[in-house]
Amino acid sequence: MSSANGNGAPPVSLTIDGRKVSVPAGTTIYDAATRAFVKQAGDRNPIPILCHREHMTPVAVCRVCTVDVSVNGRQEFRLAPACQREVAEGMEVRTHETSDRVRNAVSMLTELLLADYPDPEAARAARLTKQGQSRGEGNDELIELAERLGVENPRFSRSRREKPIDESSMVIAVDHNACILCDRCIRACNDIRNNHVIGRTGKGYKTRIAFDLDDPMGDSSCVACGECMISCPTGALLSKHHVLSRPPAGTVPAEELAAHPLFTGVSKAFLDFNEGAVVRKHFRKGDVICREGDYDATAYYIEDGEVEIFISSPFKHVKNHRGAGSWNPFALVRNSLLAGRGEDRRDEEMDTEFISIDAPVVLRYDKPVATMGPGAIFGEMACMSSYPRSATVVAQTDCTLLEVGRNVLYILQRGKFSKAQLDERYRQNALDNHLRGATVFARMVKNEDEFKKLVEFLRPRVDLVRVNNGEVIFRQGDPADAYYLIRIGFVKVSQERPGGEFVLTYFGPGKSFGEIGLMGHIPEIRDLAPPGIRTATCTALDHVDLVKIKGEDFRLLLEQFPSVQKSFIDYAITILKQNERMLRQVNEDSLGDFLQQGLMNAQSVLVLDLEKCTRCDECTKACADSHGGVTRLIREGLRFDRFLVASSCRSCLDPYCMVGCPVNSIRRRGSLEIIIEDWCIGCGKCAENCPYGNINMHPFPTGQNVFDEELRRKVPVLQQKATTCDLCRELDGQPSCVYACPHDAAHRMKGSDLAREIGIVATPPPVR
């Protein structure tokens, strides 16, 4: 599995079967052999594996990958499992192809495994006739290994204990007799897919895999993703082919897909199992392929023709203003309307020129339309992480697209050869667009020649790495070794504080991180942050694709492009100062129960003292009056003692609402309140994400009209925009709800202050 976190140590040189190879420290012997021997599809690693796969954590239970190891000329007494043993400088490795000792050991292991296996010939014949699928045609890795090693019928007698066959599932049959307990299905289910359905049960000879609490597979919580089936090396888990109903129209047959260049290296058994997951669709010029805000878990690959991608929602934010003809100096608000950057420029507004979307192109703020041609893949984030579509795609010419389901895209991104192909496409076609969308490169974009030089400089120097949900990319205090740009997914940036974790921000596609630790040699940065050390922990929140630039390349970049260096220095100083300001505001207390309600997380919670409150609703009315008749608070919510925590934005320390915005249009200001940017497409993802229901979607007139067929007249178009409490910052910074309360019952306070009010924590003694 590719790791986002390199350690920056010098590479290690070793010899495998006489072939020299140099790999990063920490690489396993098996991975080193892959690097040395597998250059293209069809190449074979000399080290066999059964219980291991490249994307899995090695457990070394089958030991067929054992190799003979000598370090600095001294042969080790024991054979080493190549899947787990890390390389060392000067190491010499001999596989079963060059060492009789290893060959004997591996052959013996294979023979022993075969002894417990059903009659190989009969099993293969049975599977071929019963299932009629390609699994038995050479994909049975144990049989294949036996053939490779020349192991024929085992000399040992087979156990007479017949194990059950579980056919309860509609899509997968489980033959426990064929299971060699390699645990690949268990790790596939638990580690790869996080489904946690498969485990082991029983002891000794009775040991077998089990589903949930030893339920039949069909009765268990199995979601039939097929990951266990494609992971099984022996065919103990088999697809029950053609059980499912007819595949959808346009389904591309597995045979055709296997020959398709995009699917190079993808197992045919997997493509068979996922029949219907890749559909070829033809669109005529002008047809809508997908719309912004829609939820469909598929990605598109353009085979032929061109498509146009754009955001149709107006690039405007909700503006509260006095309205035309207002005479009253005290009346701060008359109505709420949509206003663009030209009409209303807000403080701390970003100077974004390009909007990153879920496609290999970016959209200009002033002209949000782009074109994509053959070979482009779009909608990966919507497919992998169930985010709404970030833009609308319309066929510009007659075109043909492959609509790819999540399972297949996942395998494409994981497979060695398909991934390499996707990565190369990204380097050649999408890197420049991605850099244009990154805030720190905004200055460069204005000088096209210099920008081209920058892209050419970076093209051979970027690595694409994939990080799984929950995986830590780097930790606060780690040595800084690389800079990252986010291509797909969301990353949480947090710091460990005495009171617990403080989330500094969430980054989405087009954002970058990791530069501060690499800029310690620059005096302005050295004054604000420790050099060479990570100042925060970055964690993947979903499937995240990162573009990694190594530390030395990053420093070279700064050296060769002074304008980029200036841009990075400005950006880093802004970030560091903003973080410092936010941290100063944070109360460093923490409490379990209160945290559970998300209240310790709150920076500005609206609290009503119910002993004082006469339920006159003046707070709600004031909020509505201050925001064009649309209230952003509801006088209802959780109660603690005599306090009611009203439903209104709390400016959380951990702003979950920022995760998943398909166009990155929600962010937090330095003063902690949430701001919705102009390019909000009104998909409602932030409103859905807010655990406290404090972001609402409201329609605003766009000034456009469309003809309604049913009503036979033109009707106005209303654009949904997300609205949330802005603490009345656009007015005068005094929340109207508190200002208008006649009974002194409404207060804005931190969650920790509320905890003190209700006596959950003791009030600290006054400082003398």
Added chain:
Amino acid sequence: MLLNREFRAQHLPWVVLALAILAGLGAWFVVERFRLGEWPGGSTAVGLTLGVVGGVLILFEFLLWPRKKKRAWRIGRVRIWLAGHIWLGLITLPLLIFHSGFHLGGSLSTVLTVLLVAVVLSGAWGLVLQQLLPRRMLEEVPAETIYSQIGRIGRLTRIEARRLVEATCGPTEDERDRFSPDGEEGIDSDEEEEQTANPSYVVVGALRTAGRVQGTVLQTSVPSAPVPGSEPLRVFFYDEVLPYLKSGGSSRSPLAQRHRAEAIFRDLKTQLDPKAHPTVDALAAACDQRRQHDHQARLHGWLHGWLLVHLPMSIALVALMIIHIYVAIKYW
């Protein structure tokens, strides 16, 4: 507004100001009494001053009303205005009584005096209620909701309760007819549909427009199949529970009294299979919620009802005061 130990910061300046005005003008009034040998009337210097100050204070008091209506105006926090309203309002009565020289005078001034007393007393009554009722509501109505939403929540509860009973007892042929005569469900669904059918606009984007309020969620286990012998539950629901949930205390249902309701639900359980008991508990909870909402409505009525006296009489007072000023100046 709750007057407790915390009130010092925002009330004390107003208390001091009110007492200073009262003490200063009162002392002058007493001195004049001894100088003139009788209580000074409204046309004396001290009487006129008292009248002017009292009139200005009444106008200031009256301005709280438009102040509260203009919530987005930044002309001082409303709570500061209210504190001034309370303490300055209290001294208008003695000031204007001094102004009258302890005489009722003609019919206009008599009416004015009566109105002033009524306004001050109704305001004081409101203040007393504000000291007591919010706390009572907090203690006695744990199921409190937004007052204007009580009807809607009641409708949703009735629909949920009916579904629960249907799931427990199984549907009957005439059930729809029994439920529909009052048009209840029809009204609920029609209201929703009316709002969404044929809109005169096109909305682009996600259509969730209301906030999600998170809190304790009532979870009732619904039987997966009808419970045999649960017909008494259906009869009880349509005869007793539904009318009560719809009309509350005005239905004169025994369910309006907590103790009687508990006894009734206990008896009902004895007639039913234990599998139907969660449904009975849920109905009891729905009735309890209705009782609490009725109680909340009553307390809410008391908490805000006094304004129906205070506000119209204040308007009348200001109007008559202007006439009084005009008449006094004209015939001086």
